[in-house]
Each structure stands twice: as structure tokens, then as C-alpha cells.
Amino acid sequence: MQAGIAVEHLSKMYRIGRRRSGSFRETVSDRFDNIFLKKLDAEDFWALRDVSFNVGQGEVVGIIGKNGAGKSTLLKILSRITEPTEGRAIIWGRVSSLLEVGTGFHPELTGRENIYMNGAILGMKRPEIKKKFEEIVSFSGIDQFLDTPVKHYSSGMSVRLAFAVAAYLEPEILIVDEVLAVGDAEFQKKCLGKMKDVSEHEGRTILFVSHNMDAVQNLCKKAIWLNAGQVSEMGEAREVCRNYLESIVTSNWNKKFITENSIPKIEFVSLDEDKIKEGEFFLRMGFKSPHVLKPPKPGFVLFNESGAPVFGSNTKLHDSPINEKALKEGVIGVSVKGITLYSGNYYVSVWLGDSYRDYDHQHYAIRFTYLSKINYTEPIVPSAIGSIDPLATWFVE
Amino acid sequence: MKTIIEAKRSGFSLNFREIFQYRDLLFMLAFRDYRVRYAQTILGFTWALIQPLLTLLIFILVFNKAVKINTGAVPYPVFAMTGMWAWSYFSYVIMQAGQSIVSSQALVTKVYFPRLIIPLSKSIVGFIDFLIAFLMLLSLMVYYRVTPSINIFVLPFVIFALIVLSLAMGIWLSALTIRFRDVQYVIPFLVQIGLYVSPVGYPSSEIPMEYRPLYYLNPMAGIIDGFRWSLFGTPLPDAKYLVFSGVGILLLFVTSIFYFRRTERLIADII
Numbered sequence: 001m002q003a004g005i006a007v008e009h010l011s012k013m014y015r016i017g018r019r020r021s022g023s024f025r026e027t028v029s030d031r032f033d034n035i036f037l038k039k040l041d042a043e044d045f046w047a048l049r050d051v052s053f054n055v056g057q058g059e060v061v062g063i064i065g066k067n068g069a070g071k072s073t074l075l076k077i078l079s080r081i082t083e084p085t086e087g088r089a090i091i092w093g094r095v096s097s098l099l100e101v102g103t104g105f106h107p108e109l110t111g112r113e114n115i116y117m118n119g120a121i122l123g124m125k126r127p128e129i130k131k132k133f134e135e136i137v138s139f140s141g142i143d144q145f146l147d148t149p150v151k152h153y154s155s156g157m158s159v160r161l162a163f164a165v166a167a168y169l170e171p172e173i174l175i176v177d178e179v180l181a182v183g184d185a186e187f188q189k190k191c192l193g194k195m196k197d198v199s200e201h202e203g204r205t206i207l208f209v210s211h212n213m214d215a216v217q218n219l220c221k222k223a224i225w226l227n228a229g230q231v232s233e234m235g236e237a238r239e240v241c242r243n244y245l246e247s248i249v250t251s252n253w254n255k256k257f258i259t260e261n262s263i264p265k266i267e268f269v270s271l272d273e274d275k276i277k278e279g280e281f282f283l284r285m286g287f288k289s290p291h292v293l294k295p296p297k298p299g300f301v302l303f304n305e306s307g308a309p310v311f312g313s314n315t316k317l318h319d320s321p322i323n324e325k326a327l328k329e330g331v332i333g334v335s336v337k338g339i340t341l342y343s344g345n346y347y348v349s350v351w352l353g354d355s356y357r358d359y360d361h362q363h364y365a366i367r368f369t370y371l372s373k374i375n376y377t378e379p380i381v382p383s384a385i386g387s388i389d390p391l392a393t394w395f396v397e
Numbered sequence: 398m399k400t401i402i403e404a405k406r407s408g409f410s411l412n413f414r415e416i417f418q419y420r421d422l423l424f425m426l427a428f429r430d431y432r433v434r435y436a437q438t439i440l441g442f443t444w445a446l447i448q449p450l451l452t453l454l455i456f457i458l459v460f461n462k463a464v465k466i467n468t469g470a471v472p473y474p475v476f477a478m479t480g481m482w483a484w485s486y487f488s489y490v491i492m493q494a495g496q497s498i499v500s501s502q503a504l505v506t507k508v509y510f511p512r513l514i515i516p517l518s519k520s521i522v523g524f525i526d527f528l529i530a531f532l533m534l535l536s537l538m539v540y541y542r543v544t545p546s547i548n549i550f551v552l553p554f555v556i557f558a559l560i561v562l563s564l565a566m567g568i569w570l571s572a573l574t575i576r577f578r579d580v581q582y583v584i585p586f587l588v589q590i591g592l593y594v595s596p597v598g599y600p601s602s603e604i605p606m607e608y609r610p611l612y613y614l615n616p617m618a619g620i621i622d623g624f625r626w627s628l629f630g631t632p633l634p635d636a637k638y639l640v641f642s643g644v645g646i647l648l649l650f651v652t653s654i655f656y657f658r659r660t661e662r663l664i665a666d667i668i
Contacts, residue, residue, distance in 0.1 A: 014666070080402060080509035082665040088403040095400070097508065108433040120425040121508050123418075172398075 004205060005055040005078065005173065009087035012048040012073050012229075047073040049229040050087070055222075058203040060195075062216035062237055064244050065226035071209045074226065075175050078207065093172025093205070096122050105158055107151035111142055114150050118165045132168040139194070140164035160187055167194050173205045174198065192379040195219055213241045214343055218379035242371050245345060251368040264289035264296075264359040266352050267329075271366050277373075281336040283366075287329060287352050289359075294326040299351040300334065303364070304387040305344045311336070311388070314351065340389040342380050343372045416511050426518035430493075431525060445529055449485060453478055456598045466599050471629045472541040478534045480597035483624050486527045487563045487617055488588045493519040494567025495584045498664065499574050505664050512661045513654070516571045520564050546630030555623040558646060562616055565650035572653070572660040575668060596621050601634060613638035616645050 048070045055061050063071050076082045078089055079097035105114050115136055119129035129136075137143055140160040142153075150158055166174075176195065192215055199206050199219065210216050216223055216237055223240040225233040233240050254270040267286035275282040283300055287293075299314025313334060315322055322332060348366040352359050374389065416423075435441045453474065460466045461473040468476040494516035498505060501515055538545070574580040595617040596603075604612045612618055613634060619642035625631045633639065 076665065077402060080400070081506060083662050084402065084404050086404055088401060091400040091402065092398070094398055095509075106429055106433060108436040109429060113429075113432070117425050117429060120419075120422040121504065121510065123510065124421070126421050 004057050004059075004092050005207070006090045007051060007053050007078075007087075008089070010048055010051045010074070010077060010084050010089055011046060011086040012070075012077060012082070013085040014045045014047055015043070046229050048077070048084070051226075051229075051231055052087075053224055053231065053234055055205055055207065057205060058199065059222060060199040060206040060208060060220045062220035062223040062241075063207060063209045063226060064211070064213070064216060064223055064241065065232070066248065069226040070229040071226055072177065073229075075177050075207065075209060079175050091173065094123065095173045095175060096166060096169050096171035097175035097177070105150050105162065108149055110149055111146045111153070111161060114161065115165055118162060119169070122166060122169055123171075124169060136161075136164045136168050139167065139190075156187070163187075163191055167191070167198070170202070171204070173207070175207045177209045186384060188381050189379070189384050192219065192381070196379065212379075212381070213245055214376075214380040214382070217241050217343065218376055238371075241343075242369075245343075245369045245371070248345075252366055253368060255362070255365045257362065257365075259288045261290055264291075264293060264352060264354075266350060266360045266362055266365075269348070269350050269362065269365045271348060271368065273368070276339070276341075276368075276370065279337065279339055281339045282333070283335075283348065283350075284331055284333040285350055285352075286331045287360075289328050292326045292328050293354040295323045295354065296325075296327055296330070296332065297351075297353045297355065298322075298332050298334075299353075301349050303347040303349065304382055305346070306383060307347075308383070308387070310341070310346070310386075311339075340374070340391055341370045341372065342382060342387055342389055343370060344382065344387065345369050346387075412511065416513060416517075419510050419514055422510055423514050423518050423521070426514065427521035430518065430522045434522075445526060446533070449478075449481060449530055449533060452481060452485075456481070460598045464599075466603070468600055469631065471543065471625075471631065475534070475537050475541050475543050476600070476625070476629075477598050478530075478537050479624050479628060480595070480621050482527070482530045482534050483559055483621050484592065484595060484597045484617065485530060486523050486559060487566075487620075488591065489523040489526060490520050490563035491566045491570055492584055492588060493522065494564075495570035495574055496581055497567075498571045499578070499581070499668065502668050506668060512664060513568070513657060516564070516567045516657075519567060520560060523563070524560075543629065545628050546626075548627040548630055550627075552624070552627040555620060555627055558623070558643070559620050561650050562620060562646045565646065565653045568653035568657050569649065572657040575660050575664055591615070591617060594618070600625075600631070602632065609634070609638070613641060616642045616649075618642075 051070075051074065053061075063074065065071050073082070075097065077084050078091065079095055081097075106117065109117060115133065116126070116129055120126075137146060140157075140163070142157055142161055145153065145157065150161075153161075174195075195206060195208070196219055198204050206219070208216065208219055220237040222235065223237040224231060225240050225244045233243055251273075253273045254268065256268045257266055259265040259267055265288055267288050269283065269285045272280070272282035272284075281302070285298060285300075287296060287298070289296075295315075297315050299312065299316075301312030302310040304310050313336070346368055347364040348368075349361070349363045350365050351361050372389070435444055438444060440447065456477040457474060460477065466473070497515045497519055498512065505512060505515075537543075570580055570584060592598075594612070594615050601612070601618055601622055619634060619639055622631075622634050623639075626633045
């Protein structure tokens with residue numbers, strides 16, 4: 001059976017400007033304005049403008065873009081929640097959408113009842129759900145709480161349950177929006193794994209909206225980058241993701257700072273772009289001080305996108321020839337070899353002090369986008385596995 | 398399965414097949430409503446019996462003891478219970494269906510299914526109460542030894558008319574509420590007035606002749622008369638009023654679906 005999506009010149013317009021309550025009085029007064037004043041201060045806003053693309057059977061397509069770029073509007077049109085203003089979309093196959101999981105849950109109903117409820121909302125027949133019931137329960141891991149009202153569940157539990165229902169639904173086309181924004185890291189991995197499984201072994205078409213570029217690159221062959229309601233780029237997922245990442249974070253490998261005469265300050269920081277591609281973290285920083293620092297004590301920390309520290313060093317921890325010196329100004333460098341990062345955006349913060357205190361701290365002084373050369377077969381969730389690829393070697397004894 | 402999503406779908410196209418495909422959801426929604434209805438109450442299901450019994454008691458006090466209304470051969474409690482049987486179904490459906498779409502915002506803005514399912518499910522929930530009330534009426538009839546008239550075979554048709562009318566009103570109000578939240582405040586008022594201008598606690602024969610054309614503008618008047626006629630053989634109103642009610646109900650139903658379909662397309666954008 002053929003399954004796929006053809007989107008042709010799809011546009012969606014919203015009227016914004018005046019806040020409308022939709023009350024009867026307002027409608028009457030609007031009519032009045034229309035007839036007698038010939039003016040309404042509403043503005044047209046195109047959430048989507050002339051979007052066209054094709055998705056073939058079994059293709060997994062990532063949709064990326066900033067908040068407000070039209071991703072959700074597109075998914076809403078494709079899942080028939082709202083109608084387009086212009087253009088059309090043709091869909092072959094049954095569509096199920098996972099827009100904000102747990103939508104159909106009723107707090108007073110038990111987990112068991114909610115599974116049936118949610119299945120029915122997503123268009124499943126009762127026998128279908130019955131057949132999958134055991135699998136759904138074991139995937140979600142809520143066995144003990146099956147007969148507890150969902151209102152007593154933790155938010156993580158209800159998300160797990162909702163995803164489980166949708167994942168076992170078996171539609172030809174699955175629309176997934178930001179499931180990864182919720183749930184713990186372990187469950188995120190489970191979801192990604194399930195989605196990969198579904199697309200690879202069952203040949204189902206998936207539209208996947210996410211801000212996790214690693215997940216998009218690993219699950220999707222193709223990606224569509226939406227910007228201000230229009231397709232900014234469409235094509236091979238890795239390529240599109242790289243361009244998107246580069247566009248949102250303008251990589252900033254060098255930074256200069258204004259120095260003062262009264263206190264010790266960092267003058268500049270610079271990270272070697274070519275060396276990091278080769279696996280070497282090579283950072284240099286210049287400093288200037290009104291008095292002699294005995295010795296100068298520099299430090300840095302590398303952070304990942306979500307602000308978690310990846311690694312760091314300072315001369316108190318790692319001894320250095322600097323510790324023998326007394327300087328008023330100079331350039332200090334540090335090299336960390338054998339570093340393989342996962343793709344993503346990174347930040348470097350730097351410090352300067354002496355034996356007694358810290359003088360200068362430049363938070364997120366350097367920003368850069370790193371794209372791994374390695375093709376991982378599993379989606380990577382940094383919050384679960386970290387940001388460094390240890391290039392581990394596994395063996396059997 | 399091929400779906401075309403386009404702007405401006407044709408006006409009147411009620412997809413019955415689609416609604417039939419979603420019948421599981423229809424019953425799940427009704428089940429959910431029924432299941433959570435008496436959640437966290439002490440009396441629980443007993444409420445389904447207490448409410449109509451108390452209303453009946455008040456009717457007996459006001460119309461039978463105080464006003465001493467004449468209901469002919471039919472004992473007053475049986476007479477009033479019949480009116481309430483029909484009326485409570487009608488009022489339940491229009492109250493619940495009226496705000497049904499707005500109160501399931503979370504659902505309609507996130508998942509697609511034929512929206513008509515939502516008000517439809519309310520009429521199913523109402524029907525369960527309707528059956529319970531029927532049992533209460535039966536017990537009263539047995540207690541007062543009232544034998545049903547031979548017109549009783551028409552009763553299913555009258556019940557059908559009641560369901561169609563309730564649904565029509567419910568669908569109209571639910572679609573109107575999406576656009577005009579004002580309707581939410583009108584509905585309880587409508588139900589309150591309706592109770593007085595329908596022959597629930599008194600016979601329609603009490604209405605003076607010259608006011609009857611106005612009185613039968615309310616289709617519930619004809620329906621409640623129909624209930625009593627088929628159960629006890631009490632007189633029916635003029636044929637012209639019956640025809641008027643019938644046509645009115647049909648018209649309401651057709652237009653309700655038409656208007657609902659028109660509003661349905663905009664739900665996610667304006668709700």
C-alpha cells in the first residue's frame with residue numbers, strides 16, 4: 001500500500017492584532033465597523049507561506065526551525081486539526097499525531113481506562129488496543145499503577161503511558177511533535193529507539209519535529225528547515241541540520257574584551273577551529289593586570305547546549321610552568337588532546353585569578369557549533385550519555 | 398486511504414461513514430463522562446436517583462397539593478414523572494452538549510476526529526439517565542396501578558423525536574458556543590424557562606386557546622403531550638401543532654448539522 005505525503009503550496013494565515021473574545025457584542029460592533037467605518041485593525045499573519053514538499057513511503061523526515069517558524073502549524077494542518085488558507089496536502093494512509101502526548105487523558109480515569117480512551121482518540125479500534133495492551137503496559141512501565149487514577153501519576157508516568165499508546169498504534173504515517181521535551185533521559189532514548197525501529201523495520205512514514213539535532217540526524221534521512229513560515233532548506237538531514245545549527249549560533253571562535261587599568265582582566269580568548277576538528281581542544285587567552293599576578297591562575301569550562309559542563313581545567317588542578325611565574329600580562333594556552341564531541345552547540349567560559357582570588361570571569365565567551373564526522377547508528381541524547389564520545393573499544397573475554 | 402486537505406471544503410457534506418468509523422471513540426467518550434460523573438462523591442450513583450425524586454416531590458407539593466391541578470384519570474405523581482422523564486433528557490443534552498466542544502478544547506486543538514462525536518456522546522450519556530428514569534416511572538405506574546394505553550406502540554417514535562430534537566438543539570448550541578461564549582450563559586436560563594413553558598408539571602390543556610399557537614412554538618410541548626398520549630391516552634393537541642412541531646424538529650436538525658459543519662472547520666483557530 002502506498003503511503004506518503006504531498007504538500008503543495010500550503011499557506012496558513014491568521015488574523016492578529018486585535019484581541020477578540022468572539023462575543024456577540026463584538027461581532028455586532030465589527031459588522032458595524034465594517035459597514036460604516038470600513039476599517040478593521042486586524043493584521044494578516046502568515047504562519048506558513050507557500051510550503052511544498054514530498055515525503056515518500058517509509059521516509060523519516062525531520063522538521064526543524066526556531067520557535068514560531070511554522071512547524072506546529074504545519075503539523076496541525078497535516079493532522080487535520082486546522083485547515084490551510086491556501087494550497088493543499090494529499091496524504092496516503094492513516095495518520096496519527098502525537099502532538100503533546102497525553103492529550104486525551106482524563107485525570108479521574110485509571111491508567112487502563114485511559115489506554116483505551118487514548119487509543120480511541122487516536123482512531124484505534126477496541127480489539128486493536130486489546131491486542132497491544134500488554135505491550136503498551138510493559139513499554140510504559142506502569143504495571144503497578146494500571147488501576148490507579150491518572151491524576152495520581154507523576155508527569156513522567158503519564159507521558160510514558162501516552163507515548164506507549166501512540167507508539168503501538170501502527171498508523172501508516174506518524175506525526176511526532178516534541179515528545180523529547182518531556183520525560184527523563186532514559187525514556188527519551190527508549191522513544192527514539194522505538195521510532196527508529198518503527199521506521200526501519202515497519203516501513204512507516206514519520207514526520208518528526210524536534211530541537212534535538214542529534215536525534216533528527218540519526219532518525220531522519222531528510223530534513224526540512226522552516227524559517228518564518230517558509231522552507232529555508234530541504235534535503236539531506238545532516239546537511240540541513242548543520243546549516244540550521246550554524247544559523248542559530250553564530251560560531252564565535254575568538255573574542256576580545258575591553259581591559260581596565262584598575263583590575264586584572266582577560267584581554268582575549270580564542271579557540272582553534274581547525275584543531276578541534278582534529279580532536280584537540282586548543283585554547284589561548286591573553287590577560288593584562290595593573291599589578292603582578294603571582295602566579296596568574298587561568299581556567300576554563302566547556303559547556304554543552306543545555307548548559308551542562310562537559311569538561312574544564314585550571315592551573316590549580318593541572319600543574320603548569322605558569323605556576324612558577326609572576327606576570328603582569330601575557331598569553332596563556334591550554335591543549336586537551338583526544339577529544340571527540342557529539343554534534344551540537346558548545347560554549348566556553350574562562351576565568352582569571354591568582355593564588356588568592358578570582359579577578360575576571362567571562363561566561364560563554366566562546367560559542368561554536370560542532371558537527372561530528374562519525375555516523376552513529378543510535379540517536380544520541382547528551383543528557384543521558386554525555387557530550388563526549390569516548391571512542392570506546394568493546395571486547396569479549 | 399487517501400485524504401486531501403484543502404481550504405474551503407464543500408459546505409454540506411456530513412461524513413456518516415467517518416462518524417461510524419469513530420464509533421469506538423463515541424462510546425468511550427460517553428463511558429468516560431459517565432464514569433467520572435460521580436467521582437469523589439459520597440453518594441455516588443445514588444445521585445442519579447435522588448435528583449429526579451426530589452424534583453418530583455417539589456412538583457407534587459406545588460402543583461398537586463398547593464395548586465391542586467386536575468390531571469384526570471392519571472394520578473399526579475405518574476403524570477408529572479412522565480413529563481420529567483422527557484424533560485430531563487432534553488435539558489441534560491442541551492446543557493451538556495452546549496458547552497461540550499468548548500470544554501474539550503484540549504482534545505479538539507490536538508487530535509483530529511469528527512467533532513460531531515462530542516455532542517453525540519452527550520446524548521448517549523443522557524440516554525442512560527433516561528433509562529433509569531424510565532424504571533422509576535414504571536415503578537410508579539405499578540404502584541398506582543396505571544395500565545398503559547394501546548397507543549404505547551407509538552412511544553418509540555415519540556422517544557425518537559425527543560432524541561432528534563435534543564440533539565438538534567445540542568448541536569446548535571455547541572456550535573454557537575464556539576463562536577459566542579455568551580451562549581454558555583443563555584443555556585441555563587433557557588432550561589429554566591423551558592421547564593415553565595412546557596407541560597412538565599401541568600397538562601397543556603390548562604393553556605388558554607388563544608395562547609396555544611404561541612405555546613406550541615416550543616417543540617417540547619408537543620413531544621411531552623405525545624409521551625402522555627402514548628402512555629395514558631390523554632388527548633393530543635391539534636394536528637396542525639403536531640405537524641408544526643415535526644417539521645420544526647426536522648428543520649432544526651438539518652440546520653444544526655449544516656451550521657456545525659461550517660463552524661467545525663474553524664474550531665482550532667477560534668476556540
